[in-house]
Amino acid sequence: MIKYILYVSEVADHCGERETTDILKKSRANNEQNAVTGMLVRKNKQFLQYIEGPSDTIDMLFKKIETDDRHRSVKVVNQGMASDRVFFNWEMAFADERNLQPLQWKWQLDKISLFSLADDGEECLAFIKAFLCVPQLAANTPLS
Ligand SMILES: Cc1cc2nc3c(=O)[nH]c(=O)nc-3n(C[C@H](O)[C@H](O)[C@H](O)COP(=O)(O)O)c2cc1C
Secondary structure (H helix, E strand, O other): OEEEEEEEEEEOOOOOHHHHHHHHHHHHHHHHHHOOEEEEEEEOOEEEEEEEEOHHHHHHHHHHHHOOOOEEEEEEEEEEEEOOOOOOOOOOEEEOHHHOHHHHHHHOOOOOOHHHHOOOHHHHHHHHHHHHHOHHHHHOOOOO
């Protein structure tokens, strides 16, 4: 069984495209070592992230992420154990405004924030899983 955590947070003022790219580079290197996979979405000043992997590893990683000053108001939306990974070979995929268009029809993303999407944990889980059909996000960064 693997553990997963889905959370939303507010991006810190000093966390721009370069800093987000730094987060992704570090995450991809670390996660590959630690058998962690997942997906990070940045929309306006909000992050939504799904991390999955061995239970102890995910607990330790989440403690680090929670105290990272590049974001604040970290709020867990959904967490649990699962028999299979969702993002099984994505060390940390990434989507920002430029990549959200294909999902616009279903979630009306121009009208809602990630925090309001997070009000419904199941819906939010379905939202993040929908990125799986966009393979180029696996190595995407804000600066790519
Ligand atoms: C929104 C966000 C998402 C992050 N995701 C990850 C991640 O998936 N994996 C990771 O190792 N670090 C992630 N980090 C970075 C950690 O908070 C921390 O800086 C990093 O793990 C430290 O790595 P080190 O102990 O190898 O120096 C994330 C940080 C932020 C702000």
